[in-house]
Amino acid sequence: MELNHKSNKPLHLQAEEVLRTLIDSEEYKSGKYLPNEIELSQKLNISRNTLRQAINKLVFEGLLIRKKGVGTKVVQKGIISGVKNWLSFSQEMKMLGIEIRNFELHISWKKPNEEICNFFNIDKKNPIKCIVLERVRGKKEYPFVYFISYFNPKIPFTGEEDFTRPLYELLEKEYQITVKTSKEQISASLAGEEIAEKLDIKTTDPILIRKRFVYDTNNTPIEYNIGYYRADSFTYTIEAER
CATH class of the missing domain: 1.10.10.10 (Winged helix-like DNA-binding domain superfamily/Winged helix DNA-binding domain)
Structure with missing residues (x-):
């Protein structure tokens, strides 16, 4: 002092x-x-x-x-994220000293919508199915984020991978893919029925929607990710220099 x-x-x-x-x-x-x-x-x-x-x-x-x-x-510490030196979710939580629990984990194969087709440069008329990873994650007390990740169909996923591991560590060690760039979009909305059920909140509670467009070191699109966060558990900071 x-x-x-x-x-x-x-x-x-x-x-x-x-x-x-x-x-x-x-x-x-x-x-x-x-x-x-x-x-x-x-x-x-x-x-x-x-x-x-x-x-x-x-x-x-x-x-x-x-x-x-x-x-x-x-202010009670929640999830704090920003644009400088972006981190994976697992890295963000480790940095904050938050022990993460997976409340749900689902793997499926789905046809991508037009936006995702454009991101991965997939033929929209006859789209290839992408592997989709859905996870509800949070502290041991309650969930605070619902993730949906679509992956580039060129990645030779089988669906048998251990997706409880940190995702980018899995990509690097199993498929020699090193992610480098994340472009993000942040918006706000009310939870609605589906998200409210996942995050154990009211349908009228606010959420933050975070889209991540992730590229590897060769600027190849790797992951299209949408995260739905409880607004009471997520702070996004921006640092800019002139």
Whole structure:
């Protein structure tokens, strides 16, 4: 909780680093209120305005939330994803320290729709069936995402693969396919009956829909993935530099 007042780094940035450490600590990460601004500014030996600069940045990032007349609260950690150095779902969860449970896992062969045919460059008039992997995944307490993945029919899947393994690890070790690029689309919707049943939520609850278009190192399309996330468990961040 000590800042270096002789450092060239601005005090509000040092305060921000201290707050980030607090947010990630066991004591606060489940959603505890921070000490009030007067107490916190005194501990850090900075003005309340300097402290507010740091707090405002973390509120903007969705890590803190202010409640008027109550205080500043740490947002309970959900799934946080972003566009910089994209990760597989398994890697994202491992990074966050979340142990994942598969609630459902289904494998089938289906004819792709027009959008998927265009992505994989499949003849729309006589489409080849793709192997489709459907998974409902989440914490041990509840599911929070329903994935549907279509794979390029040129991948020699048999349907007997162990899809409980991390997907991209399986592709690399069994088929020498290394994924590199993910192009994504994010949208919002109400759950509806099918998704609500999968995620154990109400039909009128909000969800986030995340489409991923995954390519290998040769820019060959590998996976067309749609993820339906509980909105209370998913935060998407974007970092941009000018």
